[in-house]
Amino acid sequence: MRNMTRQNRNRLLSVIGLLAGLVLWEVIGRLELSPAFPPFSAVLAAVVEVWSSPRFLEALKESLISIAIALPPSIVLGVAIGLLIGRYRRVEWALDPLINTFLSLPLVALIPVLFLIFGLGRGSILATIVIYTFFIVVVNTAAGVKTTDPEIVEMARSFGAGEAHVMNRVILPSALPLTFAGIRIATGRAIRAVIIAEQVIGLIGLGGLVQRLGGAFAVEQLYAVVLFVGLFGLVSMEAVAIAERKALPWIIAQEETEPAFQGA
Amino acid sequence: MIEIREIGRQFNTRDGGTFEALKDVSFSVKDKEFFSIIGPSGCGKTTLLKMVAGLVRPTSGQIVIDGSPVSGPGNDRAMVFQHFVLLPWADILTNVGFGLEMRGLSRRESREAARPFLDRVGLTGFAEHYPHELSGGMQQRVGLARALAVSPDILLMDEPFGALDAQTRQLMQEDLMRIWDVEQKTVIFVTHSMDEAAYLSDRVLVMDTHPGKVREVLDVPLPRPRDEAVRTTPVFNELTSHMWHELRGMIGDPTAPAPE
Amino acid sequence: MVTDQAAGATDVELTLAARGGSSSRWTPWLFRIGSVGLVLLIWELYGRAQDTTLFFVPFTSVVTALWELVQTTEFWDAFRQTFIPFIWGWLLSLVVGIFLGLLIGRFPAFDALTKPYVTFLNALPISTLVPIAVILFGIGYPSRILIVFLFGVIEVTLNTAAGVRYVNRDLVEMGESFNGTQWRLFRKVILPASVPGIMAGVRIGTGRAVVGMVVVEILLVAVGMGRLILRYRGRFQSAELYAVVLALILFGILLQVLARRIELRASRWKSEMEQVA
Ligand SMILES: Nc1ncnc2c1ncn2[C@@H]1O[C@H](COP(=O)(O)OP(=O)(O)OP(=O)(O)O)[C@@H](O)[C@H]1O
Numbered sequence: 001m002r003n004m005t006r007q008n009r010n011r012l013l014s015v016i017g018l019l020a021g022l023v024l025w026e027v028i029g030r031l032e033l034s035p036a037f038p039p040f041s042a043v044l045a046a047v048v049e050v051w052s053s054p055r056f057l058e059a060l061k062e063s064l065i066s067i068a069i070a071l072p073p074s075i076v077l078g079v080a081i082g083l084l085i086g087r088y089r090r091v092e093w094a095l096d097p098l099i100n101t102f103l104s105l106p107l108v109a110l111i112p113v114l115f116l117i118f119g120l121g122r123g124s125i126l127a128t129i130v131i132y133t134f135f136i137v138v139v140n141t142a143a144g145v146k147t148t149d150p151e152i153v154e155m156a157r158s159f160g161a162g163e164a165h166v167m168n169r170v171i172l173p174s175a176l177p178l179t180f181a182g183i184r185i186a187t188g189r190a191i192r193a194v195i196i197a198e199q200v201i202g203l204i205g206l207g208g209l210v211q212r213l214g215g216a217f218a219v220e221q222l223y224a225v226v227l228f229v230g231l232f233g234l235v236s237m238e239a240v241a242i243a244e245r246k247a248l249p250w251i252i253a254q255e256e257t258e259p260a261f262q263g264a
Numbered sequence: 265m266i267e268i269r270e271i272g273r274q275f276n277t278r279d280g281g282t283f284e285a286l287k288d289v290s291f292s293v294k295d296k297e298f299f300s301i302i303g304p305s306g307c308g309k310t311t312l313l314k315m316v317a318g319l320v321r322p323t324s325g326q327i328v329i330d331g332s333p334v335s336g337p338g339n340d341r342a343m344v345f346q347h348f349v350l351l352p353w354a355d356i357l358t359n360v361g362f363g364l365e366m367r368g369l370s371r372r373e374s375r376e377a378a379r380p381f382l383d384r385v386g387l388t389g390f391a392e393h394y395p396h397e398l399s400g401g402m403q404q405r406v407g408l409a410r411a412l413a414v415s416p417d418i419l420l421m422d423e424p425f426g427a428l429d430a431q432t433r434q435l436m437q438e439d440l441m442r443i444w445d446v447e448q449k450t451v452i453f454v455t456h457s458m459d460e461a462a463y464l465s466d467r468v469l470v471m472d473t474h475p476g477k478v479r480e481v482l483d484v485p486l487p488r489p490r491d492e493a494v495r496t497t498p499v500f501n502e503l504t505s506h507m508w509h510e511l512r513g514m515i516g517d518p519t520a521p522a523p524e
Numbered sequence: 525m526v527t528d529q530a531a532g533a534t535d536v537e538l539t540l541a542a543r544g545g546s547s548s549r550w551t552p553w554l555f556r557i558g559s560v561g562l563v564l565l566i567w568e569l570y571g572r573a574q575d576t577t578l579f580f581v582p583f584t585s586v587v588t589a590l591w592e593l594v595q596t597t598e599f600w601d602a603f604r605q606t607f608i609p610f611i612w613g614w615l616l617s618l619v620v621g622i623f624l625g626l627l628i629g630r631f632p633a634f635d636a637l638t639k640p641y642v643t644f645l646n647a648l649p650i651s652t653l654v655p656i657a658v659i660l661f662g663i664g665y666p667s668r669i670l671i672v673f674l675f676g677v678i679e680v681t682l683n684t685a686a687g688v689r690y691v692n693r694d695l696v697e698m699g700e701s702f703n704g705t706q707w708r709l710f711r712k713v714i715l716p717a718s719v720p721g722i723m724a725g726v727r728i729g730t731g732r733a734v735v736g737m738v739v740v741e742i743l744l745v746a747v748g749m750g751r752l753i754l755r756y757r758g759r760f761q762s763a764e765l766y767a768v769v770l771a772l773i774l775f776g777i778l779l780q781v782l783a784r785r786i787e788l789r790a791s792r793w794k795s796e797m798e799q800v801a
């Protein structure tokens with residue numbers, strides 16, 4: 001009971017914090033301190049206008065297509081490699097240094113090279129999404145496999161289960177929670193990847209729109225797009241989290257791997 | 265004098281209901297008395313002790329010490345925790361001095377003042393060791409030294425010897441007796457061990473469970489100072505077997521609701 | 525099947541390792557070095573097999589180019605221009621992040637008040653704020669500092685807050701039992717107990733700040749390392765471009781290694797405690 005009211009109190013505080021921030025934003029905007037801070041009401045008007053404009057919808061479509069092309073295969077491949085790494089020591093030894101290298105380097109720095117190799121177009125965007133998402137799925141899946149209780153594997157073996165059976169019935173279920181966590185993180189990173197890659201090109205997608213609006217000093221519209229991108233990120237991650245809870249109602253939080261260079 | 269007046273305590277359960285941990289608990293502890301609390305696991309001993317320490321609020325009733333109601337922790341009390349609770353990042357001497365530090369002494373002063381207490385619990389050589397380097401029994405002694413170091417009138421001890429093997433436990437009991445003889449503090453001592461309760465105490469509170477309440481308060485008519493020999497006296501045996509019967513009745517009671 | 529054989533082999537090695545057998549001690553390294561070597565070899569050969577080194581540059585050419593690059597003053601000038609705003613933004617993100625994180629972790633009300641912003645910024649690709657920073661401050665140091673700061677600060681805040689929030693309840697209760705002031709409780713129990721969380725925030729925040737630094741270089745009109753990238757791209761000096769990228773990466777990894785070192789040292793009591801437990 002007391003917890004309920006505490007929760008409600010916190011929700012109320014969050015709403016108050018939000019409203020206070022918006023009022024402050026409006027006031028700062030009205031003071032015309034800087035062209036970078038238009039009043040919130042103007043941004044809101046821009047939201048209404050921009051979010052339904054053909055230009056925006058076209059950009060959104062471009063970004064979504066890139067994610068739709070690159071993310072699923074990246075996840076599938078990542079899970080497969082992750083399972084192998086988690087299960088077979090030799091695969092782990094062989095791939096660990098490579099995976100770790102990619103996890104501990106600032107991936108954005110590779111973007112100029114990717115653009116050199118794949119050109120100033122969709123190919124580079126897709127490549128950016130893949131390097132941003134693949135390795136994170138791999139490590140989380142591999143870590144998930146490692147959570148398998150070896151005694152359960154032995155037990156399954158003792159009942160005559162073959163490798164395929166062990167993989168399907170024992171290892172995969174144990175690995176699922178962290179695999180899902182990896183997919184959730186990858187989803188957020190895919191959005192970061194597509195945006196930064198498009199920003200570098202500066203022409204297509206939401207990232208391109210951000211660059212063009214910035215260049216044109218169309219600040220209200222710029223804020224409208226930034227708001228959308230942030231909310232879109234929130235909603236997608238939340239969607240994966242909900243799917244996660246639906247699919248795995250038994251899971252309790254496990255420590256997921258999130259490296260420092262978490263995308264742009 | 266510590267008066268526990270009709271204490272009750274409920275906890276919220278996860279499903280939105282409430283769980284009654286303690287109900288209508290009343291008793292009092294005299295000055296300089298060694299008072300033990302014994303009862304089955306989960307009957308609310310720790311909760312009760314933490315209430316006296318001022319760490320947990322009763323949902324009903326009140327606790328009065330020397331005429332003034334407890335509203336929080338006080339300098340007159342110090343607690344020895346069931347699970348030691350030492351600062352893992354600080355060495356033993358700092359841990360023993362921690363209470364003093366909390367009361368405003370500097371790190372250096374409190375470490376200085378802590379030394380004799382470290383000696384008293386027999387850990388002289390371990391001042392610069394870290395908690396994880398010590399055995400459970402040694403860690404528990406650090407917890408005891410830490411409580412003693414703030415010179416409390418009332419020492420609240422929550423199963424301080426629960427984690428020890430039988431031999432260490434006996435040694436520690438004797439040490440505690442010795443310390444208590446010298447320091448003359450009021451001690452409230454929670455234990456699972458009937459033998460320990462009888463050996464150490466002036467009186468023993470036997471608690472009932474679900475919800476936790478007072479079953480009876482037993483006098484321990486054994487002369488002091490006590491030594492190992494009292495453990496074989498008829499009075500001692502009668503007392504422990506009485507407690508054993510009482511507690512067995514509770515633990516073995518198949519109608520008792522399952523603990524949460 | 526190959527996989528079945530591998531599986532059998534794995535189990536044997538597992539038991540060997542469990543028994544502390546030393547016969548396979550070098551096998552892991554054989555695999556590790558072998559695979560890295562193989563990748564570098566493929567990189568090298570594939571690069572050489574190209575008709576042109578415009579797009580894909582062999583590994584050795586990149587290393588050579590980097591070696592020559594670091595001997596030019598121009599490289600170090602560029603590095604300095606990248607590095608100075610990075611340092612400021614990074615330090616600022618640590619200071620502000622730790623401060624905010626302590627407040628958020630300690631005061632649930634403050635946590636609730638700021639939650640909408642923290643959540644939003646955590647989900648937002650910070651690179652979208654680059655144009656706003658430019659409109660605000662132009663393309664000089666201030667906006668570079670701001671961007672690096674924004675990249676780092678969220679992770680530092682979140683990790684610090686988590687560190688404070690999950691301080692062992694028993695420790696706090698023990699501290700309270702000694703009847704000190706709230707401030708002493710904070711300084712002597714909560715703060716030291718939060719150090720592992722704070723240091724994790726410092727490490728992750730450092731990584732993010734490096735990302736911010738690189739983003740600045742590739743999105744802003746370039747003056748530092750970014751200008752070198754632009755120039756080499758314009759002159760089709762791909763090996764040099766690869767080399768600059770490699771330099772940025774090495775810098776990032778170096779900072780990461782340092783941060784991890786510091787983190788491990790500051791959190792040593794925690795790992796030692798866990799080993800015992
Ligand atoms: N903070 C809390 N929230 C909910 N329930 C609690 C809380 N603290 C204690 N309880 C419940 O109250 C009851 C009494 O707990 P307490 O720790 O006081 O028992 P105890 O007698 O010390 O047990 P033990 O001998 O095992 O130490 C238990 O059923 C416990 O689950």
Ligand SMILES: [Mg+2]
Nearest residue numbers: 309310311346
């Ligand atoms: Mg207890």
